[in-house]
Amino acid sequence: MKYYVLTLGCHMNMSDSERLTTVFTNMGFTRTEQEEEADILGIIACSVRQKAIDKVYSRIHLWNKWKKDKSLITFVTGCLLDDDRKKFLKTFDLVFETNDIAGLPEMISQYGVVTPTGLKGHHEQGEFWDINPSYDSKYEAFIPIQNGCDKFCTYCAVPYTRGREVSRPSSEILEELKCLVDKGYKSITLLGQNVNSYGLDKKGEELSFAGLLEEIGKIGEASDDPFWLYFTSPHPRDMTRDVLETMAQYKCLAKQIHLPLQSGDNEILQKMNRNHTLADYRKIVTNIRELMPEATLFTDIIVGFTGEEGDHFENTRRAMEEIGYNMAFIACYSPRPGAVSSRWDDKITMDEKKRRLHVLSDVFIKSAGRFNEKLIGKTLPVLVTGTSRDGSRLAGLTEGKINIQFSSDKEIKPGSFVNVRVSGSTGISLQGEFSGE
Numbered sequence: 001m002k003y004y005v006l007t008l009g010c011h012m013n014m015s016d017s018e019r020l021t022t023v024f025t026n027m028g029f030t031r032t033e034q035e036e037e038a039d040i041l042g043i044i045a046c047s048v049r050q051k052a053i054d055k056v057y058s059r060i061h062l063w064n065k066w067k068k069d070k071s072l073i074t075f076v077t078g079c080l081l082d083d084d085r086k087k088f089l090k091t092f093d094l095v096f097e098t099n100d101i102a103g104l105p106e107m108i109s110q111y112g113v114v115t116p117t118g119l120k121g122h123h124e125q126g127e128f129w130d131i132n133p134s135y136d137s138k139y140e141a142f143i144p145i146q147n148g149c150d151k152f153c154t155y156c157a158v159p160y161t162r163g164r165e166v167s168r169p170s171s172e173i174l175e176e177l178k179c180l181v182d183k184g185y186k187s188i189t190l191l192g193q194n195v196n197s198y199g200l201d202k203k204g205e206e207l208s209f210a211g212l213l214e215e216i217g218k219i220g221e222a223s224d225d226p227f228w229l230y231f232t233s234p235h236p237r238d239m240t241r242d243v244l245e246t247m248a249q250y251k252c253l254a255k256q257i258h259l260p261l262q263s264g265d266n267e268i269l270q271k272m273n274r275n276h277t278l279a280d281y282r283k284i285v286t287n288i289r290e291l292m293p294e295a296t297l298f299t300d301i302i303v304g305f306t307g308e309e310g311d312h313f314e315n316t317r318r319a320m321e322e323i324g325y326n327m328a329f330i331a332c333y334s335p336r337p338g339a340v341s342s343r344w345d346d347k348i349t350m351d352e353k354k355r356r357l358h359v360l361s362d363v364f365i366k367s368a369g370r371f372n373e374k375l376i377g378k379t380l381p382v383l384v385t386g387t388s389r390d391g392s393r394l395a396g397l398t399e400g401k402i403n404i405q406f407s408s409d410k411e412i413k414p415g416s417f418v419n420v421r422v423s424g425s426t427g428i429s430l431q432g433e434f435s436g437e
């Protein structure tokens with residue numbers, strides 16, 4: 001039998017999808033990318049944008065039409081708001097939480113599909129974290145370390161769709177990491193809505209985030225297989241100095257930090273319920289520069305949030321100029337269903353939001369360019385990820401996740417570490433020449 005899964009949204013959902021693949025494989029199902037030939041059709045949904053939820057409605061409408069001619073089982077899981085969940089209960093055969101993925105064989109067996117794992121009781125199938133994911137890549141993997149969020153930013157619905165923060169036992173995380181390192185994985189990312197509040201829900205019983213990084217650092221020191229460990233995304237509120245000190249101490253902890261700023265204006269930050277000021281954020285950046293001067297800094301920014309006037313925006317522009325990012329993911333604000341701010345006005349026109357986005361893009365491109373210029377002449381370790389679009393050169397990422405394209409006479413497989421001499425910079429990316437393995 002065949003199954004088809006449509007995964008919408010962020011890395012968390014993609015990571016859930018890797019676990020779902022394992023459950024289906026254990027049931028003897030094969031995956032298909034052609035939904036017409038599947039016996040089981042499912043969606044890992046995302047509620048962050050209305051467009052993604054509209055997609056769920058249009059798929060199930062189509063699949064329910066097909067049901068008139070053949071027998072199909074449909075399911076939906078992922079980030080769902082209560083209102084949508086209630087509606088989906090009427091249109092999908094199965095609606096369940098991602099944490100219940102392990103119980104899928106049992107749920108499916110209620111539809112008369114008997115599978116080897118479906119015969120077992122739920123307790124025998126284990127829990128969500130026990131499922132070994134089927135990784136999509138041979139050298140890059142994501143490890144979920146925590147689910148849910150307690151922060152309640154006013155523009156976000158995640159605390160309502162994924163529930164409160166729950167940390168995964170560190171013993172399992174370290175086990176999964178060791179396995180990946182032994183298999184030769186080179187880029188491993190710890191995933192969570194707020195990775196650095198890891199352990200706070202089990203204070204005294206579980207490691208802190210810095211403690212978890214330290215254990216990973218030790219695994220890196222003891223291993224002959226080099227790897228880079230990343231995490232995303234931390235919240236500035238919980239970015240304590242011990243996390244940065246630990247990062248600085250261990251080689252395998254990649255010197256790259258994605259630290260969302262969202263706005264550089266205190267009034268807007270308060271309205272977003274971010275619970276920190278620009279001064280707090282600045283202090284973290286000062287610590288990063290002091291402890292890891294070579295680190296790259298990425299961020300997320302929202303422009304045109306409710307009430308963002310010219311002065312507020314100017315403060316964000318200035319903050320970005322001062323901090324100097326290597327990468328900024330800038331989004332035009334749009335109300336998200338289920339979020340508190342969806343009840344507030346959204347009067348700033350899309351044209352104005354786009355104008356602000358372009359202003360900020362220019363700022364970050366310039367600062368990334370300045371950073372990259374300084375790398376010219378240096379030799380850096382690079383993780384090969386493929387080839388340039390025209391196929392003439394190899395492509396890869398530096399430890400700081402800067403894209404680099406380089407010439408090489410040797411054929412080098414994606415997933416290999418090589419040394420590349422940086423010969424030039426094209427704004428946010430680099431160019432270079434292979435200089436050894």
Ligand code: SF4
Binds near residue numbers: 153159
């Ligand atoms: S944006 Fe805020 S509320 Fe949403 S997941 Fe991140 S920290 Fe939690």
